Amino acid sequence: MELDVEFVGVTKSFGDFVAVDNISFSVAKGSFFSLLGPSGCGKSTTLRMTSGFEHPDSGQLRIAGQEMAGVAPYRRPTNMVFQRWALFPHMTAAENVAFGLEVERTPRREMRERVAQALALVGLSEFSHRKPGQLSGGQMQRVALARALVKRPKVLLLDEPLGALDLKLRTQMQLELKRIQREVGTTFIYVTHDQGEAMTMSDHIAVMNKGRIEQIDTPQTIYDRPATRFVAGFIGNANIAPLEIESVAGREAKVRSGGLSFVISDVDGATPGKGHMALRYERIRLGAAAAQAPLRFKADVRDVIFAGSVVQYVLALADGPLELLAEQSHEGGGALLSRGDRVDVGWEPNAPRLFAGG
Template identity: 45%
Template sequence: MSDTGATGTAARSSGASATRKRWEPWNDPSERPHVQIANLTKRFGDFVAVDDISLDIYRKEFFSLLGPSGCGKTTLLRMLAGFELPSSGQILLEGEDMSGVPPYERPVNMMFQSYALFPHMNVEKNIAFGLKQDGVPKPEIERRVAEVIEMVQLNAFAKRKPHQLSGGQRQRVALARSLVKKPKMLLLDEPLGALDKNLRTQTQFELMNIQEETGITFVIVTHDQEEAMTVSSRIAVMDHGKIVQVSTPAELYEYPNSRYVADFIGEVNILEGRVDSREGDHLMIQSSEAGCAIQTGPSADEPVGRQVWIAVRPEKLSISLEAPASTPSSTWVNCLAGEVWDIGYLGNLSIYHVKLDNGKMVTATQANMARLIERPITWEDRVYLTWAPDAAVVLLN
């Protein structure tokens, strides 16, 4: 669904990918939200965990609630599930008010981080448990259990008990148990937190494929920005009980609306300055922190003298041993000068921490395109960092 999500299904037809990229119901006024959250607040005594949140989630979305520990994302998820009652506000699912509807009567299922599998039951029985509780006929139970076991690729493990399974396999059992009842919405609370990095990455793409196959609306809580960026159609970034931005992964990364979002989503360099003048649709900003003038790309008409912050991602910076040709440093635009303070080699790229002349530390990354063990730029080299005007974002707060 998201641009990043398209990678996980590259084997599918290009036509399907094109359709998926155009799928943006939140931009279609005729689309009705699947879930409507209106002025939702949750208090625990004097502490406000969720603070007057309003949010629309659309059918078939893979929606992420992203934020640091204590920001309110799990409390919001638990209110969607019915495990917590709102202090005020409303939750509508397909237009139906969920107030007073207990968890077991909501067309919603929740997958917990702990998986909560029954240790004395095998995979099939764990998955079938909820259907048996609902009195579903045995032939229908067998059909639906077999269907989800096939979906999560656990056919060879159907008779095993949880202690005989790996962490990733137990995670799949918990997912299958959540899907077998065919909920209208599946809530996932840090579902991949117990997995190692490689398995976690693999499972992210499997989750995306399963979500597309079933068409169920997924809402996932995570503090892992990479995970949210990978799986999501949209992400809501939360801070202190409030939603500070809701956008697609690409929009959040390239066009954050605040320093908080810019800093929380990926690595970023933030430089403080003041608007000096306007040249066409570009702003010219004076920044003592940068030690140079900064020219922005097309930007809002901010008044002269306005304090702003410039956010530049490390990969947008070009790093060079050569200073800008034949221009005095006093006239440099979008050019930082400093000394290489530290280097991190990650195989596919190198990370350079550069200490500017005023002491500020800036990060630049460079893709390692050639197979060189000795890099041309090393510790204590004097380097120059440049960027294109439209590579930076102007932030007002």
């Protein structure tokens, strides 16, 4: 596998504050890689080190096999797209896209062709003569994207480029971005705090928290097998509940929460003592569906939240202190449970993920 970007043990502090703490990752050439995490976790700092606008205190950073220490931003094979697209207001879309090529003194004819290609790629051929004031937010962001792609960087760095768009447009642009990335085959490193966005587009996601990387995997593995409690809570909807780990045998653990005892399977490296489980809302089965589940409990429905395609229930388990949220698809349009109902609840032993620690 050819690697385009490699971070090896990179650390960056601002004064006493460690913004990026000994991170290592590599991005395969031609892939869509996302840095995902909450505000302040060090995503932009990581991206800015890639582009050369910040410098690591220690560790190594290679792009296309070349060590980047001492290489100025404009000499790196990278280009950046920002959240605020900063187009020149007095220039047309085509002129904005051409700007970087003019600076490089690209021959006229080649420039015209490349600008036309880039505008076609982002679906704006018909808008090439419009100025930013005559374009919508989504169209302006496409111009910004075309302006970055026209320079044919090896690696395109995108820092929350859809953050300023409304939800519908953002969803549409996510699919567009993925299509464009596939079409041009450029390596994308995409920064976002929006897990849905990262899941939709990425080949691999690095989940960051407090300057560290907690997990790097495909979207599906991150969702199904979160490596840490933080990842389980940050991606998707999971009940995170404290419990006692009583014993561990191989990959199976016996756990207890108040009067409830049950087994969790497919465990990775737990030890007896305090722990937490993460149980996704949709892995909890209710009513008749619970009857076939290997683990079964009784619960009282405390609340019903109807959200259209899904219904959420707040459940208090009868024999322990656990309160769990369960989510059911409403595809059949059937009757809902009501507050106060007593209901059967069940799940597979491998549905919860178990994490050691209080």
